Amino acid sequence: MMSDMKLSDKKRLQIIEAAVDLFSNSGVDATSMDMVAKVAQVSKRTVYNHFATKELLFSAVLNHMLADIExxxxxxxxxxxxxxxxxxxxxxxxxxxxxxxxxxxxxxxxxxxxxxxxxxxxxxxxxxxxxxxxxxxxxxxxxxxxxxxxxxxxxxxxxxxxxxxxxxxxxxxxxxxxxxxxxxxxxxxxxxxxxxxxxxxxxx
Amino acid sequence: MMSDMKLSDKKRLQIIEAAVDLFSNSGVDATSMDMVAKVAQVSKRTVYNHFATKELLFSAVLNHMLADIExxxxxxxxxxxxxxxxxxxxxxxxxxxxxxxxxxxxxxxxxxxxxxxxxxxxxxxxxxxxxxxxxxxxxxxxxxxxxxxxxxxxxxxxxxxxxxxxxxxxxxxxxxxxxxxxxxxxxxxxxxxxxxxxxxxxxx
DNA sequence: CCAAAAGTAAACTATACAGTGTAGTTTACA
DNA sequence: TGTAAACTACACTGTATAGTTTACTTTTGG
Known part of the structure; x- marks a missing residue:
């Protein structure tokens, strides 16, 4: 499923999945953007290319999670x-x-x-x-x-x-x-x- | 009531009251020890003389607040x-x-x-x-x-x-x-x- | 009244983290 | 196949904060 995506979309998904994991286990405040990048196996710059701020990342992550239980x-x-x-x-x-x-x-x-x-x-x-x-x-x-x-x-x-x-x-x-x-x-x-x-x- | 206390106890109480205020309004993480000292009108060093770490301060503050509603x-x-x-x-x-x-x-x-x-x-x-x-x-x-x-x-x-x-x-x-x-x-x-x-x- | 205890201001250490800048590499696609 | 877009590593800025050190002053109690 993930293999037939464009690289950019794949990276974006990796980032969100890493953030879902980290945010829900450690909390948003206790999770650094460096950590997100590391877990997503993506450079920090890529994280910021997709999500300009941590708040925007949080928002995207929340929507992603809400979609899960919709x-x-x-x-x-x-x-x-x-x-x-x-x-x-x-x-x-x-x-x-x-x-x-x-x-x-x-x-x-x-x-x-x-x-x-x-x-x-x-x-x-x-x-x-x-x-x-x-x-x-x-x-x-x-x-x-x-x-x-x-x-x-x-x-x-x-x-x-x-x-x-x-x-x-x-x-x-x-x-x-x-x-x-x-x-x-x-x-x-x-x-x-x-x-x-x-x-x-x-x-x- | 506060005037007949020893200076040291008075300061201690000032610190706890400031921390109660700040912790409950802004949250523990969002409150710095500098802020506590400032609001308590006490030097930062005095805060640390009474409470060696922020965690100990939190614990004291919590007990103080629980006593309020006991x-x-x-x-x-x-x-x-x-x-x-x-x-x-x-x-x-x-x-x-x-x-x-x-x-x-x-x-x-x-x-x-x-x-x-x-x-x-x-x-x-x-x-x-x-x-x-x-x-x-x-x-x-x-x-x-x-x-x-x-x-x-x-x-x-x-x-x-x-x-x-x-x-x-x-x-x-x-x-x-x-x-x-x-x-x-x-x-x-x-x-x-x-x-x-x-x-x-x-x-x- | 004087020593010990407690207070003060302010500079300092060490760390963590959000976000940026850069120079170079990989991928998409026309 | 060439170029634009996206990726990478990594160094860097700026800020915030826990906790310490220092040199000095005030309060307390025997």
């Missing part, structure tokens, strides 16, 4: 499948994303910058990574079918997703807990249970 | 007060902590270091800042009085507190939302409602 599938409500089954599936997919290497790399690289740069936080927030973007719509459909009863769709969606982030993603990001699929399954199940206890439609 | 009050279950009232109070107190300047300063200063230093994350996690430490015990008492029905006390406590952190603290930390007490009241109410929908004891 997902345009909209959640589709299925009247024929039980609502708890569907929620379990959504939760499982979200946890798969949250615990993926690609996602954790982005988080490690970005969180530091976020505290310095409120604009970046806003931007990333609006990207609606994961299912949070389309979950309110899914929930609305479930409400229409009389399976759920929700006043504040945005809030309900956040409550659902934030449970998973808090219980699974953050402990993993900060190295407080180690990956454990059995534990994840339990937490997913409990999250769905919590959610349905609150929002399952009362049977009339 | 709270040894244990949550006490009150059989005479309705459980939803008690949970609302606990949530309100937690939100007051999470949105306080002191807490946000610690968070801003620490989060960057956390990603580099897993030990620090473990340590801070074990400090059980806020009500998370004593909440499981409170919930157990409420269960004994037949008001709640909880299998996994630790998880339930986390679910409660993490709601507040996710919905209120993180958006504030990253500047995605601005403080808004009315909004907080709504989210607290919704958090308690979610919690009770799941864990309120079924009336036999």
């Amino acid at each position: 997902c345009n599938e909209r959640l589709k409500f299925e009247p024929t499948i039980a609502i708890d089954e569907q929620l379990l599936q959504i939760a499982q997919a979200e946890v798969n994303l949250l615990t993926s290497d690609a996602f954790l790399r982005i988080a490690r690289m970005t969180f530091i910058q976020l505290l310095h740069d409120a604009k970046l936080a806003q931007t990333l927030n609006q990207q609606h990574i994961g299912c949070l973007g389309t979950l309110p719509n899914f929930l609305a459909q479930a409400c229409e079918h009389g399976l759920l009863s929700i006043e504040d769709l945005e809030l309900a969606a956040k409550q659902f997703v934030y449970q998973l982030k808090s219980l699974i993603f953050y402990p993993l990001l900060y190295g407080i807990e180690t990956p454990n699929q059995q534990r994840y399954d339990y937490l997913i199940e409990q999250t769905v249970e919590l959610f349905l206890a609150r929002y399952a439609a009362k049977i009339a | 709270c040894n009050e244990r949550l006490k279950f009150e059989p005479t007060i309705a459980i939803d009232e008690q949970l609302l109070q606990i949530a309100q107190a937690e939100v007051n902590l999470l949105t306080s300047d002191a807490f946000l300063r610690i968070a801003r200063m620490t989060f960057i270091q956390l990603l580099h230093d897993a030990k620090l994350a473990q340590t801070l996690n074990q400090q059980h800042i806020g009500c998370l430490g004593t909440l499981p015990n409170f919930l157990a008492q409420a269960c004994e009085h037949g008001l709640l029905s909880i299998e996994d006390l630790e998880l339930a406590a986390k679910q409660f507190v993490y709601q507040l952190k996710s919905l209120i603290f993180y958006p504030l930390l990253y500047g995605i939302e601005t403080p808004n007490q009315q909004r907080y009241d709504y989210l607290i109410e919704q958090t308690v409602e979610l919690f009770l929908a799941r864990y309120a004891a079924k009336i036999a």
